[in-house]
Amino acid sequence: MDSTIIIEKGVIIVAVFALTMLMAMYSTWAERKVAAWLQDRVGPNRAGPFGLFQPLADGLKLFSKEEFEPNTPNRFLFFVGPAIAMSTALMTSAVIPWGDRLHLFGRDILLQATDLNIGLLYFIGVVSVGVYGIMIGGWASNNKFSLIGAVRAASQMVSYEVAMGLSLIALLMMTGTLSLREISAQQAGMDWNVFYQPLSFIIFLICAFAEANRTPFDLAECETELIGGYHTEYSSMKMGFYLFAEYANMFISSTILAVLFFGGYNYPGMSWVVENWGVNIANIMGFGALFIKLCGFIFFFMWVRWTIPRFRYDQLMHLGWRILIPLSIVNIMITGIVMLRADIAAYFGF
Amino acid sequence: MSTILIIFCVLSAVTLATAFLTIFSRNPIHSAIYLVICFFSIAGHYLLLNSQFLAIVHIIVYSGAIMILFLFTIMLMNLNEEKEVHRPRITRLGAIVSFCLICLILIAIFINSKPIVGEYVTTGEDYQSIKVLGKVLLNEYMVPFEFASILLLVAMIGTVLLSKKEKLQK
Numbered sequence: 333m334d335s336t337i338i339i340e341k342g343v344i345i346v347a348v349f350a351l352t353m354l355m356a357m358y359s360t361w362a363e364r365k366v367a368a369w370l371q372d373r374v375g376p377n378r379a380g381p382f383g384l385f386q387p388l389a390d391g392l393k394l395f396s397k398e399e400f401e402p403n404t405p406n407r408f409l410f411f412v413g414p415a416i417a418m419s420t421a422l423m424t425s426a427v428i429p430w431g432d433r434l435h436l437f438g439r440d441i442l443l444q445a446t447d448l449n450i451g452l453l454y455f456i457g458v459v460s461v462g463v464y465g466i467m468i469g470g471w472a473s474n475n476k477f478s479l480i481g482a483v484r485a486a487s488q489m490v491s492y493e494v495a496m497g498l499s500l501i502a503l504l505m506m507t508g509t510l511s512l513r514e515i516s517a518q519q520a521g522m523d524w525n526v527f528y529q530p531l532s533f534i535i536f537l538i539c540a541f542a543e544a545n546r547t548p549f550d551l552a553e554c555e556t557e558l559i560g561g562y563h564t565e566y567s568s569m570k571m572g573f574y575l576f577a578e579y580a581n582m583f584i585s586s587t588i589l590a591v592l593f594f595g596g597y598n599y600p601g602m603s604w605v606v607e608n609w610g611v612n613i614a615n616i617m618g619f620g621a622l623f624i625k626l627c628g629f630i631f632f633f634m635w636v637r638w639t640i641p642r643f644r645y646d647q648l649m650h651l652g653w654r655i656l657i658p659l660s661i662v663n664i665m666i667t668g669i670v671m672l673r674a675d676i677a678a679y680f681g682f
Numbered sequence: 683m684s685t686i687l688i689i690f691c692v693l694s695a696v697t698l699a700t701a702f703l704t705i706f707s708r709n710p711i712h713s714a715i716y717l718v719i720c721f722f723s724i725a726g727h728y729l730l731l732n733s734q735f736l737a738i739v740h741i742i743v744y745s746g747a748i749m750i751l752f753l754f755t756i757m758l759m760n761l762n763e764e765k766e767v768h769r770p771r772i773t774r775l776g777a778i779v780s781f782c783l784i785c786l787i788l789i790a791i792f793i794n795s796k797p798i799v800g801e802y803v804t805t806g807e808d809y810q811s812i813k814v815l816g817k818v819l820l821n822e823y824m825v826p827f828e829f830a831s832i833l834l835l836v837a838m839i840g841t842v843l844l845s846k847k848e849k850l851q852k
Contacts, residue, residue, distance in 0.1 A: 450812070453738045460746025464718070467750065471711065471757050479757060490750055510812065
């Protein structure tokens with residue numbers, strides 16, 4: 333490994349990190365603006381033009397608040413909880429292909445931190461580890477309400493991970509690869525997976541809501557029953573980390589949705605742009621296309637938050653175990669039958 | 683010392699230390715968390731052996747699913763160090779016997795797998811990839827694979843039955 337690769341990957345990792353943080357910051361602003369728009373209000377408009385400096389003001393407030401610690405015997409775990417939540421939210425972005433390649437300084441630069449050939453499994457693995465941040469933080473708070481909130485969040489995430497994994501299996505049967513880069517490349521043009529696997533997409537979308545702990549699945553933060561959920565006892569930047577992790581998760585989920593089902597960085601007419609305007613412009617436009625798609629999903633997340641009320645806990649479990657999991661298994665079977673239709677027809681002699 | 687050797691030494695130290703801490707720690711939640719760290723370092727060992735798939739699946743299954751359910755039950759049961767029950771002698775004997783059996787199986791695996799891995803090394807095929815693993819599992823080792831899944835199914839049905847029984851008695 334020569335030093336240029338290290339520099340190149342380092343630049344990409346820092347850029348992705350900065351992008352994730354920036355998007356998480358401005359998602360808080362966008363959420364307020366969308367909420368205000370849906371409820372016919374103005375929203376934040378004091379700090380800067382259109383309230384654009386509101387996230388900076390919020391960050392400053394969170395940083396300067398007094399750090400309050402509950403009387404807990406597990407001070408270290410109390411500290412580790414938000415750290416795990418934040419780092420797992422940031423880790424997923426390593427395997428996402430942000431664009432195809434740039435041709436700079438006489439070398440091809442892949443716009444991706446690392447192209448694992450098991451990228452999709454890596455994503456599922458990181459998501460499944462993310463539960464620890466909530467569970468450990470909630471338990472170490474030494475508070476009943478935090479513990480119940482944490483247990484609720486964890487059981488919800490574990491339940492919906494099953495349906496999420498099963499819905500992805502149907503997609504994998506079609507793509508035949510686990511590498512997110514290859515899955516993106518297969519969807520060149522308008523050959524998006526959502527047209528072939530609509531059911532898989534809907535199940536994955538619902539599970540993404542549950543994994544990011546967003547309404548209608550934000551039972552962990554059910555204020556009327558559980559005060560603030562697992563982060564009741566947290567204050568200052570530790571709470572900020574939990575909130576930030578939620579927005580970072582939303583951003584990453586939107587990106588994964590765009591990459592898996594909506595063609596990733598592909599846009600119609602990309603091959604024409606490559607031929608006429610060159611590789612660099614085509615792929616910068618590709619990054620722009622991915623960015624527009626993921627912003628659409630982020631807006632969708634917010635739209636749903638201010639439209640659909642929160643589910644009851646038994647409804648949540650019913651939806652996860654009795655509807656989504658059987659549906660995804662049926663989806664896998666249908667996909668298998670369609671893929672093998674020629675063999676089946678030959679067997680029965682049609 | 684090469685970098686890989688240093689990483690191996692650090693990982694092994696972490697694995698052993700957390701494994702011992704799992705056993706000796708008084709607080710059940712702390713020992714569960716040590717076990718999670720132990721699983722992560724074992725996944726690191728898999729990565730050192732260049733088997734990415736095994737490492738990730740290990741994290742998903744053990745750290746992501748089993749240990750979370752474990753933590754779950756421990757948190758809800760609110761176990762304290764005083765409540766630790768004294769294990770009867772037969773349980774200890776069973777533990778020793780199962781440990782010896784696992785050792786036997788592991789030794790058998792290591793002895794048997796060596797010539798098979800050698801074959802792949804000579805052909806130059808990436809035997810850690812999902813394609814090769816899937817083909818081997820569903821062709822050569824189809825029957826043991828299905829037996830393992832039947833075993834899991836039996837365990838699942840058993841648990842459901844046990845939890846139902848308690849409800850009927852009420």
